[in-house]
Amino acid sequence: MLELHDNDTGALIGSATPEQVQFLIDNLEETHSGDQDYYIDEPTLELLEDSGADPALIDLLRGALADREGFEVRWSDPSGG
Numbered sequence: 001m002l003e004l005h006d007n008d009t010g011a012l013i014g015s016a017t018p019e020q021v022q023f024l025i026d027n028l029e030e031t032h033s034g035d036q037d038y039y040i041d042e043p044t045l046e047l048l049e050d051s052g053a054d055p056a057l058i059d060l061l062r063g064a065l066a067d068r069e070g071f072e073v074r075w076s077d078p079s080g081g
Contacts, residue, residue: 006064007037007072013064020057021075027051041070 002021004013027048028038038044040061049058065071 001078003076003078004060004064005074005076007074013073014060016057016060016075017054020054023048023051023053023057024073024075027053036076037072037074039070040065040073044070 001015002018004016004021005011006013024038028044042065045058045062045065048061061073064073
């Protein structure tokens with residue numbers, strides 16, 4: 001399992017499968033190769049849903065978004081792999 005963190009606070013949002021993280025990588029813009037953070041807002045969540053995102057991933061990100069306009073989510077591999 002990989003971890004998703006709020007890039008602003010460093011808080012752990014939750015765990016994600018490698019497939020869920022790969023979906024983010026495939027569907028969101030990276031500013032450079034090796035980029036591991038993505039901006040999430042409601043329109044982005046809707047785009048991900050329309051693209052077939054795992055509902056559990058959307059729920060996790062929507063919960064982290066809460067009442068904010070947007071936030072940066074960062075993924076990491078706690079195993080170092």
